[in-house]
Amino acid sequence: MRILYAAILLLAVLVLNFSMMHLAPGDVADTISQSMGGADQELLDQIRADYGLDQPFLVQLGRYIGNVLQFDLGFSFFYNKPVTELILQRLPATLLLVFVAQILALFIGVILGVISARKPNGIASHFVTILALFGYSAPVFWTGILLLIGFSLKIQIFPVAGMRDVTIEGGFWIHFMDIARHMVLPVITLGSIFLALYSRLSRATMMEVLGSDYVRTAKAKGLSEREVVYKHALKNSLSPVITLAGLQFSAVISGAVLVEAVFSWPGLGTLAFQSIIARDTPTILGILFFSALVVIVGNLLTDLALRLVDPRVRSKG
Amino acid sequence: MTAPLLKVENLRIELTTRDGVAPVIDDLSFELGAGESISFVGESGCGKSMTALGIMGLLPDKIGRIASGSIAFEGEELSTASEKRLREIRGNDISMIFQEPMTSLNPVYTVGEQIAEVLRAHQGLSKSAAWASAVELLDAVRIPNAQRRVSDYPFQMSGGQRQRVMIAIALACEPKILIADEPTTALDVTVQAQIFDLLNDLKRQTGTAIIMITHDMGAVAEMAQRMIVMYAGRNAEQGPVDQIIDRPRHPYTKGLISCVPHIMATLTDERHELTEVAGIVPSLREFGKNQCLFASRCAMVTQECLDNRPPEIEFEAGQKSACWHAGTV
Known part of the structure; x- marks a missing residue:
């Protein structure tokens, strides 16, 4: 049932994306003629006919959807490669960035939330409030650039851009450490917004849960403070945070586009950015399609996580 | 009489509210013997639950505290005991539903x-041993098919069953004292009766002393040997249940008893008007005052009641009443 919904949703995304791209002025013929230093109307028409752009909208749409159903996302005029191949090349880098940022933000956010909920007037609590304010209000690209200036230029501990150093040779671990080093700043940049969200929410839910009747019961049982907080309270406060994390998946991906642009991270975001500049419609559509796919998969994963945490969700399943 | 299991003396519990500090328990003393059952009766907000939380050491953090007096469990002072020691006692020697x-x-x-x-x-x-005991305990609180239901989650059970589970948790370590804070208030009447039966049976089997907190006079008559009537954080009257119901020595107790409707022996009997204690409980701000706090609702009020806090007057069999007119009630 859920998979059927997901499929319908994907189809709707496809139609919507395609229509919107069609509405935007300019197409690949303009770009090509521009790079040739201008072309007359005849040549433009010729290019459009070659790429099937002279067909009526509905025909183009039908053709596109038909192709996608056969896992063919089209051909990139700009990169001269099939879009699917192009995207699959870039996807792992984005997924790596997105998942590491999400998971770290969740993990640290929940820990900060718990610590600050236990001492609502303590230092940790004020730290979370300030962090949240910063995370909410600082734009991603600004944070990214500041971090770059601070930790790549002034204090040169992290690389400026990219995902790996091509000059490095060695075994798996050396490459692993190299990528990890490159990831630090982008992950901090992307994760900071979500860390702010999650720590605030888990602070709020944790405070509510700590005042609940079953926590009082746990105390009345004579359990240790640690068991009361981390066994009885924490598991109950996780559901809202997981739900929010699921909802934020799309925001994480759009955030990734900006972060990748700032750090030249070789992922989908950079690809999207470049292909928008180049008016490479098939690539843009392909990326949008994959983003939708990632979001939907992310939501399914969220549901699974909720089931693990809350037996009430399981029984409704 | 041997030394009491629990001895509470001149207990004063203060709550910090926006209006300042209010004594929600003011000079309360009572004793509980091993295997005895005692009931706290009173309206909402009279401090019954606070007494229970005070004994458990579970007063709300930073808001409530034991200001003076003592709570001694088997001679050991609880009001100054360490959190670690209290944890050892909670759920083990004293437990609560x-x-x-x-x-x-x-x-x-x-x-x-x-x-x-x-x-x-x-x-x-x-x-595995704990799990096996859990099955036995569920069976002991009469949950059918305990073997299977032990893996159920609370949402799969009814209110009555959940309260049975709470009782199973409370009795798991065979505590010496069980504090039951209005255990049946949220349950419907037939389930209430079942829970009372269960508690009475378990009490007979294990010899656990029960402190029952309620506002239901029927429950008191059914469950307890002695009762303490609380009003506005103070002890209004205490003594043996039968004796108090028979001959209350405090106007408030009298009012509470007359609130209980009686089933007529025959339908032709004249039906009594259902009475109530007129007025409302004083607000927390008035709790510390040196006067009888019930005065504003009392039919027998005199100037004396408004000027000074009444002392406890003793009657036979340990019945005590804090009323200036206790002799004439």
Whole structure:
């Protein structure tokens, strides 16, 4: 049932994306003629006919959807490669960035939330409030650039851009450490917004849960403070945070586009950015399609996580 | 008489509110013998639950505190005991069941786990031994098919069943004192009767002393040997249940008793008007005053009641009443 919904949703995304791209002025013929230093109307028409752009909208749409159903996302005029191949090349880098940022933000956010909920007037609590304010209000690209200036230029501990150093040779671990080093700043940049969200929410839910009747019961049982907080309270406060994390998946991906642009991270975001500049419609559509796919998969994963945490969700399943 | 199991003397519990500090328990003393059952009666907000939380050492953090007086359990002072020592006592020697069975169990753990964890914490039982005991306990609180239901989650059980689970948790370590804070308020009448029966049976089997907190005079008559009537954080009257119901020595107790409707022997009998105690409980701000706090609702009020706090006057069999007119009530 859920998979059927997901499929319908994907189809709707496809139609919507395609229509919107069609509405935007300019197409690949303009770009090509521009790079040739201008072309007359005849040549433009010729290019459009070659790429099937002279067909009526509905025909183009039908053709596109038909192709996608056969896992063919089209051909990139700009990169001269099939879009699917192009995207699959870039996807792992984005997924790596997105998942590491999400998971770290969740993990640290929940820990900060718990610590600050236990001492609502303590230092940790004020730290979370300030962090949240910063995370909410600082734009991603600004944070990214500041971090770059601070930790790549002034204090040169992290690389400026990219995902790996091509000059490095060695075994798996050396490459692993190299990528990890490159990831630090982008992950901090992307994760900071979500860390702010999650720590605030888990602070709020944790405070509510700590005042609940079953926590009082746990105390009345004579359990240790640690068991009361981390066994009885924490598991109950996780559901809202997981739900929010699921909802934020799309925001994480759009955030990734900006972060990748700032750090030249070789992922989908950079690809999207470049292909928008180049008016490479098939690539843009392909990326949008994959983003939708990632979001939907992310939501399914969220549901699974909720089931693990809350037996009430399981029984409704 | 041997030394009492629990001896509370001149207990004063203060709550910090926006209006300042209010004594929600003001000069309360009572004793509880081993295997005895005692009832606290009174309207909402009269400090019954605070007494229970005070004994458990579970007063709300930073808001409530024991200001003076003593709570001695088997001669050991609890009001100054360390948190570690209190944890050893809680759930083991003194345990508690609460008013709200619907929310008092943790929704994300099985009832078996919630019973078993007390046994692991206090009796050092292994995982499997604790689980086996949990099944036995569920059976003892008369949950049918305990073997299977032990893996149920709270949301799969009714209110009455959840309260039985709470009782199973409370009795798991065979405590010396069980504090039941309005255990049946949230349940319907037939289930109430079942829970009372269960508590009475378990009490007979285990010899646990019960402190029952309620506002239901019927429950008192059914459950307790002695009762303490509380009003506005103070002890209004205490003594043997039968004697007090027969001959109350405090106008408030009298009012409470006359609130209970009686079933007529025959339908032709004249039906009494259902009475109530007129007026409302004083607000927390007035709690500390040196006067009788019931005066504003009392039919027998005189100038004396407004000027000075009444002393406790003793009658036969340990009946005590804090009223200036106790002799003439």
